[in-house]
Amino acid sequence: MRDWPQITKELTAQLRNLRGGAPEIMKAFSGIAQAATAAKALDGKTKELIALGIAIAVRCDDCIGFHVKAALEKGASEEEVTEVLGMAIYMGAGPSVMYATHALEAFRQFANATPKM
Numbered sequence: 001m002r003d004w005p006q007i008t009k010e011l012t013a014q015l016r017n018l019r020g021g022a023p024e025i026m027k028a029f030s031g032i033a034q035a036a037t038a039a040k041a042l043d044g045k046t047k048e049l050i051a052l053g054i055a056i057a058v059r060c061d062d063c064i065g066f067h068v069k070a071a072l073e074k075g076a077s078e079e080e081v082t083e084v085l086g087m088a089i090y091m092g093a094g095p096s097v098m099y100a101t102h103a104l105e106a107f108r109q110f111a112n113a114t115p116k117m
Helices: 004-021 023-037 044-057 061-073 078-113
Strands: none
Touching: 004 023, 004 061, 004 078, 023 044, 044 061, 044 078, 061 078
16 A cells, blocks of 8 residues: 555655756746646636546556645545546546546545544
8 A cells, every 4th residue: 555645745855856957847837737726717626636537547646646635635525536536437447447546545545644624
């Protein structure tokens, strides 16, 4: 079993290193991310759920961790996440089934690590 909170923590440190080595590229990527995730017709939670579905379909474990964490921080429920998993499986077939299990595991780990309000 992966430790998703630890994985994202370690990747965050590596991303800092990448920003130091390629600052212009990472600044541009950050700008794209901010523009894409800004709440407009779709709210931030919905956009994070979409990003999670795409992360599963394109088989990016690291993306799964970050987007599960962000979706949870924006108030996503496990029911919403599992609906996204269903859509990702529908669009990505068998490989998405395997990556959907990663996303569910990550959601549960982050949810258990997050203090309840």
